[in-house]
Amino acid sequence: xxxITQSPRHKVTETGTPVTLRCHQTENHRYMYWYRQDxxxxxxxxxxxxxxxxxxxxxxxxxxxxxxxKTEDFLLTLESATSSQTSVYFCAISPTSNEQFFGPGTRLxxx
Amino acid sequence: AQSVTQLGSHVSVSEGALVLLRCNYSSSVPPYLFWYVQxxxxxxxxxxxxxxxxxxxxxxxxxxxxxxxxETSFHLTKPSAHMSDAAEYFCAVSPGxxxxxxxxxxxxxxxxxxxx
Numbered sequence: 001x002x003x004i005t006q007s008p009r010h011k012v013t014e015t016g017t018p019v020t021l022r023c024h025q026t027e028n029h030r031y032m033y034w035y036r037q038d039x040x041x042x043x044x045x046x047x048x049x050x051x052x053x054x055x056x057x058x059x060x061x062x063x064x065x066x067x068x069x070k071t072e073d074f075l076l077t078l079e080s081a082t083s084s085q086t087s088v089y090f091c092a093i094s095p096t097s098n099e100q101f102f103g104p105g106t107r108l109x110x111x
Numbered sequence: 112a113q114s115v116t117q118l119g120s121h122v123s124v125s126e127g128a129l130v131l132l133r134c135n136y137s138s139s140v141p142p143y144l145f146w147y148v149q150x151x152x153x154x155x156x157x158x159x160x161x162x163x164x165x166x167x168x169x170x171x172x173x174x175x176x177x178x179x180x181x182e183t184s185f186h187l188t189k190p191s192a193h194m195s196d197a198a199e200y201f202c203a204v205s206p207g208x209x210x211x212x213x214x215x216x217x218x219x220x221x222x223x224x225x226x227x
Contacts, residue, residue: 031213040120042201042217043155058214090154094213098143098162098205102154 004103012109019078023091031094032074036087081110113138115218123224130189134202143207144185149199
């Protein structure tokens with residue numbers, strides 16, 4: 001299995017609070033991604049990174065920001081969480097071979 | 112632009128029966144195509160991928176898929192379902208070598224149920 005960990009695995013927070021999710025890899029892969037998974041929508045890309053300090057927006061980036069200061073870490077921040085951001089968040093990594101490897105996910109509940 | 116449609120959000124089969132999960136895609140460039148499986152409370156695991164080599168692709172756990180350009184389809188099959196195949200399956204498309212960042216677009220998923 002690809003070495004990807006996500007923390008925390010579960011989080012409950014209140015509307016309006018900031019939240020940061022962490023993705024850590026031990027594979028030294030160039031590309032890293034954040035997705036959210038919601039019933040009926042599959043996975044939708046939030047942001048991705050193609051190198052240290054190089055990031056770009058995905059399909060559903062509003063309300064989210066990311067940072068990548070080291071190859072191994074990719075942080076997803078919700079500046080002010082809303083109930084619509086209740087979801088399961090997955091991190092993925094990819095070398096240059098096109099396939100992506102997924103982490104175990106973080107279940108976030110915003111009350 | 113690319114998109115993926117998975118026909119049937121839920122599919123139920125009997126143990127030992129044929130599994131057929133449908134995936135149709137649209138892509139403005141020759142695509143790469145993937146099937147992922149997700150077991151409850153877990154991340155996604157790659158089942159198989161098509162990257163412009165053989166059109167019939169064999170994956171793990173006895174699954175295979177055939178790329179049909181004329182039908183823009185990449186249906187997933189398994190000859191005989193096992194109880195352990197019960198999971199959610201996702202089809203995904205990427206622009207492959209024609210795009211940067213290995214961007215994947217996912218279908219909505221199909222939940223496979225296997226009856227004893």
